[in-house]
Amino acid sequence: MNTETLNIIVNKTSNSKLASINWDDLPFGRIFSDHMFVMDYKDGKWENAEIKEFSDLKMSPATSILHYGQTFFEGMKASKTEDGEILMFRPEENAKRFNISAERMCMPEVPVPMFMEALKSLLDIDRNWVPQKSGYSLYIRPFMIAMDPYVGIRPSDTYKFIIFTCPVGAYYSEPVKVKIETHFSRAVEGGTGYAKAGGNYAGSLYPAMKGQEEGFRQLIWTDAKEHKYIEESGTMNVLFVIDGKIITPQSSDTILAGITRRSVVDIAIEWGYTVEERRVSVEEIVNAMKEGRMTEAFGAGTAATIAQISAIHHEGITYDLPAVEGRDFSNKVLDYLEQYKSGKVEDKFNWIVRL
Ligand SMILES: *Cc1c(COP(=O)(O)O)cnc(C)c1O
Numbered sequence: 001m002n003t004e005t006l007n008i009i010v011n012k013t014s015n016s017k018l019a020s021i022n023w024d025d026l027p028f029g030r031i032f033s034d035h036m037f038v039m040d041y042k043d044g045k046w047e048n049a050e051i052k053e054f055s056d057l058k059m060s061p062a063t064s065i066l067h068y069g070q071t072f073f074e075g076m077k078a079s080k081t082e083d084g085e086i087l088m089f090r091p092e093e094n095a096k097r098f099n100i101s102a103e104r105m106c107m108p109e110v111p112v113p114m115f116m117e118a119l120k121s122l123l124d125i126d127r128n129w130v131p132q133k134s135g136y137s138l139y140i141r142p143f144m145i146a147m148d149p150y151v152g153i154r155p156s157d158t159y160k161f162i163i164f165t166c167p168v169g170a171y172y173s174e175p176v177k178v179k180i181e182t183h184f185s186r187a188v189e190g191g192t193g194y195a196k197a198g199g200n201y202a203g204s205l206y207p208a209m210k211g212q213e214e215g216f217r218q219l220i221w222t223d224a225k226e227h228k229y230i231e232e233s234g235t236m237n238v239l240f241v242i243d244g245k246i247i248t249p250q251s252s253d254t255i256l257a258g259i260t261r262r263s264v265v266d267i268a269i270e271w272g273y274t275v276e277e278r279r280v281s282v283e284e285i286v287n288a289m290k291e292g293r294m295t296e297a298f299g300a301g302t303a304a305t306i307a308q309i310s311a312i313h314h315e316g317i318t319y320d321l322p323a324v325e326g327r328d329f330s331n332k333v334l335d336y337l338e339q340y341k342s343g344k345v346e347d348k349f350n351w352i353v354r355l
Contacts (some may be wrong), residue, residue: 006039006049006117010125013053018128026131026169028303029139033129033165037122040147041108041159049118051125054164060149064156070146071198072101075302076259077168078123078355079137080130081343086123086355089341091116093259098142101195106155107144115142120355122163135170135338139303171303175310175324178233179216180282181207182315185224186232187254193231194253201235208234216313218299222282223254230280236299236307237261240280241329242288244295250277260300264333266349273329282314289319296327306334 016034032054039049065071076094079087095115102109110118119140123130130138142163146156184207187193192200204219211219218234230249232238237258239248246268251257268275288294289312297309308324324331339345343352 006046006114006121008037008049008051008118008121010121011050011052012125015053021167023131023133023167026136026167028168028171029166031166033126033138033167035122035126036162036164037118039110039118039161041161042157046108046110046114046161051122057160059147062149062151064146064148064150067151068146068153069197069199069202070105070107070156071144072098072105072107072196073141073143073198074098074101074196076140076142077137077302077341078130078140078165079342080132082132084127084132085343086127086130087341087343088119088123088353088355090259090263090351091119091353093262094142095119097196097257097259098144101197102144104192104195105197107146107159110144110161118142118161118163122165123355126165129165129167131167131169133170134342137168137341139166139168141165171305173304173307175308176217176299177215177311177313177318178218178220178309179211179214179313180230180285180315181211181219181221182227182282183207184210184219186221188224189254191254194251194256196256204235214313220312228282230282230285231255233299233307233309236301236304238297238299238309239264239330240285240288240294241296241327242284242294245274245276246329247276247278247280249280258301260302260305260337263337263349263351264300264306267333267336268329270349285312286314286319289321295322296330297321298327298330305337306330 013034035051036054037051039046074094095112099109144159144161147158147160148156186204220233221231223229265275299307311318311320
C-alpha cells in the first residue's frame with residue numbers, strides 16, 4: 001500500500017452553493033460545504049480516493065452499517081486567520097484517535113499521513129467555506145462505515161472513509177443543569193466507550209431524553225458497575241475546580257480521551273494550577289458542592305470548547321454552583337483556547353497545523 005500519496009481524483013462541482021449561504025445564520029451541522037472526500041476499502045487496501053460534490057450515498061438496504069452499526073467518527077475544527085490562512089487544531093490527534101476507534105470496531109486503519117492528506121486536500125478545495133468571522137469555524141466530520149451488502153454478523157470486507165465539512169457560527173452554549181445518572185450507563189469496562197463508535201451515541205439518547213424530561217439538559221455519566229465514579233458529561237469530558245485545584249476523571253476504556261480536555265489540562269499545568277487526573281467519586285463531588293468548595297464545573301469538547309455547568313443534581317437534590325461570570329479558570333481557558341485556535345496567540349504548544 002502506498003501511504004505516501006493517495007492520488008486523489010478531484011471532480012469539482014459546477015454548482016457551488018457558496019453564494020446561497022446566509023453567513024449570519026449557520027445552524028450547527030446543517031449546512032454542508034460543496035465537496036466531500038470519499039475513499040473505498042476493498043481487497044485489503046484503500047483505493048478510489050476522490051474529492052467530489054457533497055452528495056447522497058447509494059447503498060443496498062442490506063448494507064452492514066445499516067444493521068449492525070459498524071461505524072465510528074471524528075469531530076474537529078479549522079478556522080481562518082485575517083490573512084486567509086487556514087488553521088487546524090491538533091488534527092494529528094484526531095487522526096490517531098480515528099485509528100484507535102478503527103481497531104476497536106474491527107475496521108481498517110487510515111494511516112495518519114493518508115488521513116492528513118485527505119483532510120488538507122479537501123480543506124484546500126473548500127477554502128472559501130472556512131468562515132473568517134471571529135468565533136466562526138469549519139466543523140470537520142471524518143467517519144467510516146461498513147459497506148458489505150450482507151445480512152450476517154461479521155466484520156465487513158469493504159468500507160468507505162468519508163470526510164465532509166460544515167461552516168459553523170460561534171458556538172455559545174448556555175450554562176447547563178446536569179443530573180448525575182445513577183441508573184443508565186454510557187460505557188462499560190471492556191466496552192467501546194473510548195472509541196467514537198456510533199452505537200455509543202445511539203444508546204445515550206434514551207437516558208438523555210429521560211433526564212431532559214426531568215429538567216436536566218445533560219447527564220453526568222457514572223461508572224456502570226457501582227455508579228460511584230464520575231465519567232463524562234453528555235458527550236464532553238468533565239472538569240471541576242475544587243479548593244482551587246482542577247480535578248478531572250482520567251481517561252480509561254470507559255472515558256473518551258478528548259483533545260479539548262487534554263489541551264485544557266496542559267494549559268492549566270503551564271499556568272501553574274494543580275491538576276489531578278484520577279478517579280473522581282460522586283461522593284467527593286457532592287461533598288464539595290455541599291460545603292461550597294466547588295467553584296467551577298464544565299464540560300470540554302470540540303463543538304463548544306467549554307460548556308459551563310450551572311447546577312448538578314444528585315438523588316433528589318439540585319446543587320447550584322457559583323455564577324458563571326466569576327469563574328476565573330474556565331473563562332480564562334475558554335478565551336485563551338479560542339484565541340489559540342484562530343492564531344491570535346503564540347503557538348507555544350505546537351498545536352496548530354497551517355494550510
Ligand atoms: C468527542 C467526545 C469528547 C470530546 O473530545 P474532543 O476531542 O475534545 O472533541 C468527549 N466525550 C465523548 C463521549 C466524545 O464523543
